[in-house]
Amino acid sequence: MTTTKASSLAGEFLASIEFRTAAEGGRTEPTPGGIFRCVLEIDGKNHDCALLLEELAQVHPGERVTVPIKLLDPDLALPLIVLGKKFLLKDYRIIATGTVLEIL
Amino acid sequence: MWRAGYPDGGCSHPCDPPLENVYPEGFLIGAGGAIKGAVGLVDSLASTTLYRAVSQAERADLSVVGAFRNIAGIESKYFSTTLEGALQYSNMAAKAFGDTLTVVRTSIPTRSIVEGMRVTVDRGIPAVVVPTSKLPQLAAPRLVP
Numbered sequence: 001m002t003t004t005k006a007s008s009l010a011g012e013f014l015a016s017i018e019f020r021t022a023a024e025g026g027r028t029e030p031t032p033g034g035i036f037r038c039v040l041e042i043d044g045k046n047h048d049c050a051l052l053l054e055e056l057a058q059v060h061p062g063e064r065v066t067v068p069i070k071l072l073d074p075d076l077a078l079p080l081i082v083l084g085k086k087f088l089l090k091d092y093r094i095i096a097t098g099t100v101l102e103i104l
Numbered sequence: 105m106w107r108a109g110y111p112d113g114g115c116s117h118p119c120d121p122p123l124e125n126v127y128p129e130g131f132l133i134g135a136g137g138a139i140k141g142a143v144g145l146v147d148s149l150a151s152t153t154l155y156r157a158v159s160q161a162e163r164a165d166l167s168v169v170g171a172f173r174n175i176a177g178i179e180s181k182y183f184s185t186t187l188e189g190a191l192q193y194s195n196m197a198a199k200a201f202g203d204t205l206t207v208v209r210t211s212i213p214t215r216s217i218v219e220g221m222r223v224t225v226d227r228g229i230p231a232v233v234v235p236t237s238k239l240p241q242l243a244a245p246r247l248v249p
Contacts, residue, residue, distance in 0.1 A: 029179070031177050032175060032178060035201075037182075046224060046226070047225060048182075048225050070200065072196050072226055073200070073226045073227065076227060091179055092180055092220050092233040
């Protein structure tokens with residue numbers, strides 16, 4: 001539950017995200033619209049992040065989306081974000097895989 | 105009362121209640137078993153204190169409902185196992201997302217924390233990710249002064 005609007009935030013990078021299906025161990029229901037927070041794992045380290053989904057609204061398991069991502073601690077995590085790099089999104093299990101498309 | 109010298113679980117006094125009415129089943133298998141049973145009992149009763157930095161909207165919801173819950177589509181909530189971790193998260197979230205957060209304390213039966221729920225994020229914040237299905241196991245939240 002958050003009152004912050006995704007449109008009021010600027011992501012640090014743009015990524016292609018492919019959500020796993022429930023059969024693959026991913027989420028069982030669509031994300032809500034707006035800000036979707038989860039853990040981004042890159043280079044074996046976990047970083048809190050937010051997918052700024054407002055324009056897309058819900059994302060269903062198995063869907064691929066291109067979305068801006070905001071990092072909780074960009075000073076720490078942004079140096080790890082480079083074009084083409086792959087990462088995982090986790091929410092007590094892996095829910096999606098991502099690829100960095102653009103640094104914003 | 106259980107006596108180590110009574111491997112059959114016998115009583116020292118006829119008024120003592122039958123063991124099976126006093127102790128869990130795990131205590132009725134001899135001295136070694138009794139120790140294991142005691143450890144198991146302690147384990148089953150142990151809880152882990154958790155802290156969470158909540159938004160004003162979530163705080164208002166907690167004050168109405170008295171328990172944690174999620175909106176549709178959210179499958180978990182993040183907690184820190186330390187107050188310092190929750191405060192650190194709160195400070196970073198205020199900077200990154202403009203959130204105004206308040207820290208609340210709760211607890212969860214330690215046995216409910218299974219593999220995959222513990223995670224360390226960002227600058228070493230120890231976190232526990234509680235799936236929505238386990239939120240009813242959390243104790244009533246209390247504001248941290």
